[in-house]
Amino acid sequence: MTMTRLWILSFxxxxxxxxxxxxxxxxxxxxxxxxxxxxxxxTLDSVRARGFVRCGVSTGIAGFSTQDTQxxxxxxxxxxxxxxxxxxxxxxxxxRYTPLTAAQRFTALQSGEIDVLSxxxxxxxxxxxxxxxxxxxxxxxxxxxxxxxxxxxVQSVKDLNGATICMQPGTTTETDVADYFRKQHLTFMxxxxxxxEEVTNAYFAGRxxxxxxxxxxxxxxxxxxxxxxxxxxxxxxxxxxxxxxxVMSNDPRWIEIVRWSVYALIDAxxxxxxxxxxxxxxxxxxxxxxxxxxxTDGFGAMLGLDPQWAFRIVKQVGSYAxxxxxxIAPLGIDRGINRLWKDGGVLYVPALx
Amino acid sequence: MxxxxxxxxxxxxxxxRRVSWTDPRVRAIAWQLAVVAALIAVIATVALQTAIxxxxxxxxxxxxxxxxxxxxxxxxxxxPFSSRDSYTRALLVGxxxxxxxxxxxxxxxxxxxxxxxxxxxxxxxxxxxxARVYVEVTRNTPLLLQLLFWYTVTQALPAxxxxxxxxxxxxxxxxxxxxPAPIWHDGFPWIDLEQPTLVGFGFQGxxxxxxxxxALLVGxSTYTAAFIGETVRAGILAVGRGQAEAAAxxxxxxxxxxxxxxxxxxxxxxxxxxxxxxxxxFKNSSLAVAIGFPDLMSxxxxxxxxxxxxxxxxxxxxxxxxxxSLSLSAGMNLYNRATLRRGGTA
Numbered sequence: 197m198t199m200t201r202l203w204i205l206s207f208x209x210x211x212x213x214x215x216x217x218x219x220x221x222x223x224x225x226x227x228x229x230x231x232x233x234x235x236x237x238x239t240l241d242s243v244r245a246r247g248f249v250r251c252g253v254s255t256g257i258a259g260f261s262t263q264d265t266q267x268x269x270x271x272x273x274x275x276x277x278x279x280x281x282x283x284x285x286x287x288x289x290x291x292r293y294t295p296l297t298a299a300q301r302f303t304a305l306q307s308g309e310i311d312v313l314s315x316x317x318x319x320x321x322x323x324x325x326x327x328x329x330x331x332x333x334x335x336x337x338x339x340x341x342x343x344x345x346x347x348x349x350v351q352s353v354k355d356l357n358g359a360t361i362c363m364q365p366g367t368t369t370e371t372d373v374a375d376y377f378r379k380q381h382l383t384f385m386x387x388x389x390x391x392x393e394e395v396t397n398a399y400f401a402g403r404x405x406x407x408x409x410x411x412x413x414x415x416x417x418x419x420x421x422x423x424x425x426x427x428x429x430x431x432x433x434x435x436x437x438x439x440x441x442x443v444m445s446n447d448p449r450w451i452e453i454v455r456w457s458v459y460a461l462i463d464a465x466x467x468x469x470x471x472x473x474x475x476x477x478x479x480x481x482x483x484x485x486x487x488x489x490x491x492t493d494g495f496g497a498m499l500g501l502d503p504q505w506a507f508r509i510v511k512q513v514g515s516y517a518x519x520x521x522x523x524i525a526p527l528g529i530d531r532g533i534n535r536l537w538k539d540g541g542v543l544y545v546p547a548l549x
Numbered sequence: 550m551x552x553x554x555x556x557x558x559x560x561x562x563x564x565x566r567r568v569s570w571t572d573p574r575v576r577a578i579a580w581q582l583a584v585v586a587a588l589i590a591v592i593a594t595v596a597l598q599t600a601i602x603x604x605x606x607x608x609x610x611x612x613x614x615x616x617x618x619x620x621x622x623x624x625x626x627x628x629p630f631s632s633r634d635s636y637t638r639a640l641l642v643g644x645x646x647x648x649x650x651x652x653x654x655x656x657x658x659x660x661x662x663x664x665x666x667x668x669x670x671x672x673x674x675x676x677x678x679x680a681r682v683y684v685e686v687t688r689n690t691p692l693l694l695q696l697l698f699w700y701t702v703t704q705a706l707p708a709x710x711x712x713x714x715x716x717x718x719x720x721x722x723x724x725x726x727x728x729p730a731p732i733w734h735d736g737f738p739w740i741d742l743e744q745p746t747l748v749g750f751g752f753q754g755x756x757x758x759x760x761x762x763x764a765l766l767v768g769x770s771t772y773t774a775a776f777i778g779e780t781v782r783a784g785i786l787a788v789g790r791g792q793a794e795a796a797a798x799x800x801x802x803x804x805x806x807x808x809x810x811x812x813x814x815x816x817x818x819x820x821x822x823x824x825x826x827x828x829x830x831f832k833n834s835s836l837a838v839a840i841g842f843p844d845l846m847s848x849x850x851x852x853x854x855x856x857x858x859x860x861x862x863x864x865x866x867x868x869x870x871x872x873x874s875l876s877l878s879a880g881m882n883l884y885n886r887a888t889l890r891r892g893g894t895a
Contacts, residue, residue, distance in 0.1 A: 322857070326608070326609040326858075370620075402708060
């Protein structure tokens with residue numbers, strides 16, 4: 197049962213008490229000599245000693261983190277885990293995935309059961325400030341939407357006055373919908389079910405007039421419907437939902453590694469690099485590309501990694517564009533604002549320099 | 550029994566008692582104190598370290614969140630609630646839902662269990678067999694599965710537009726059971742029955758029972774009734790055959806013999822294990838989260854996630870569950886003592 201697990205996880209935080217004093221050391225500021233490579237990061241050290249990255253993912257959201265028929269994890273959130281493993285351990289396959297419900301995810305990270313949470317998690321003020329969690333980068337810009345049956349003749353959110361709406365507990369959706377309906381002076385009746393499979397089935401069975409979730413999730417819910425053409429995702433988006441991986445805030449170096457692993461995916465697209473062309477990048481004259489693959493500047497060492505960390509990310513995982521092409525495009529989800537700034541989107545990440 | 554021990558005063562001590570390690574009573578007390586002290590020390594250390602760790606990891610702690618607005622909506626319950634109300638009120642709504650489903654469940658499970666227990670011992674083959682099949686099927690499948698089954702059953706009902714209408718103003722569909730409700734007026738006749746009417750997405754007005762509540766109530770009470778039924782059967786069998794035969798000889802009907810002779814004696818065997826069943830039903834109500842009924846566990850779960858304060862939220866839930874369980878068993882113990890007294894000195 198999910199509950200049991202949650203209880204165990206909560207008490208794992210308390211159990212960390214046994215290692216008395218150790219967390220205090222972690223949070224203490226470290227004094228470093230400029231330019232000196234430092235691997236004094238407890239998370240990186242334990243990942244290296246263990247030989248794999250422990251990554252928290254969803255229990256199955258198509259396009260983001262889901263298992264294929266062979267049991268292999270796939271999705272853009274999974275690619276973030278793979279990128280980190282490629283950068284840190286040299287092999288994108290060295291990841292152990294822990295499927296988590298929305299309700300379990302933060303506790304799993306706080307209790308140290310996972311090294312990184314990569315599970316379409318909306319970054320909010322409260323999560324950033326209150327949970328002891330850091331969100332180093334954004335890897336997908338989404339928003340809360342609704343899926344409805346076409347037969348209900350609902351065209352926009354305003355038509356949902358008095359409707360029964362399915363949602364999941366502990367999601368930003370739950371509060372977004374409450375806020376939006378209050379603002380518009382509309383009423384609704386919530387039905388809150390924890391697991392995505394069960395809440396989706398409740399919607400399909402007719403328990404709810406609409407199901408509210410992030411729009412990307414709704415696209416995959418619709419794809420899984422017995423008859424997808426009977427359903428439609430409303431065009432209204434009632435909130436901002438930037439997704440990003442989360443890590444504990446007491447390990448600054450690990451935060452930087454996760455941040456730059458995501459940036460490397462996006463920078464690779466911007467530099468026109470892909471898993472197929474990356475081998476030729478070593479001969480490139482472009483200073484940006486030469487820095488990226490570690491020919492110059494020694495950025496890898498500054499992160500406590502080897503020079504080819506970013507090269508391996510692109511070689512083994514691909515660029516952000518390839519990741520979307522593999523995972524998001526087949527679901528019929530448009531990239532929307534998740535394009536590079538050069539192409540009219542909002543992806544604008546700092547450069548490797 | 551030692552002869553003449555009863556009513557005799559113990560021999561007088563000539564010297565006052567001295568505290569001595571050789572005295573087994575002193576040793577026993579010392580050991581118990583040591584164990585309690587060690588336990589308190591362990592709990593204090595864990596609590597202190599947890600607080601230190603939470604601070605070191607930058608995780609917020611404390612119960613300040615209880616007064617903040619919850620921000621989420623809850624399906625209609627006994628208390629009015631809106632997203633502007635505090636987490637405390639949200640948890641209270643959940644608690645009332647848990648208590649409501651548990652008390653109703655206990656009442657139904659007891660009546661049904663009594664019926665099943667008596668039916669199991671019936672001389673009529675068909676009655677005892679039906680009761681036995683019921684007990685075996687319900688006892689030997691997981692409760693979670695049964696809850697999901699009952700929930701699926703409610704979802705197989707017709708849509709609101711084709712709702713069953715067995716009585717005027719009563720509608721049954723997959724959105725729930727809708728009933729007329731009294732509303733109060735200022736003018737004569739002060740009270741009116743408000744009928745539910747189909748508007749837009751569903752029925753408005755009147756009162757309603759949600760499918761989640763119905764599935765949980767049916768699931769919990771039928772499941773627990775099977776266990777109570779077995780306890781009742783054991784209790785009846787524990788009463789000597791002679792009692793029933795004597796009652797028959799006095800000319801009591803079978804029903805009267807059961808009501809006035811057998812059951813009062815059987816109660817002494819039945820009550821203690823039934824208390825455990827009540828506690829189980831109460832705690833099992835937390836499975837509501839699987840079918841989306843907003844019970845205490847479900848609201849705790851949401852609170853925990855919206856605030857991120859797992860330890861506080863779970864500690865609160867544990868205290869509340871513990872408190873109710875202890876009161877429930879205290880109440881049942883009182884009742885048990887009363888049945889023992891009524892039963893006389895058998």
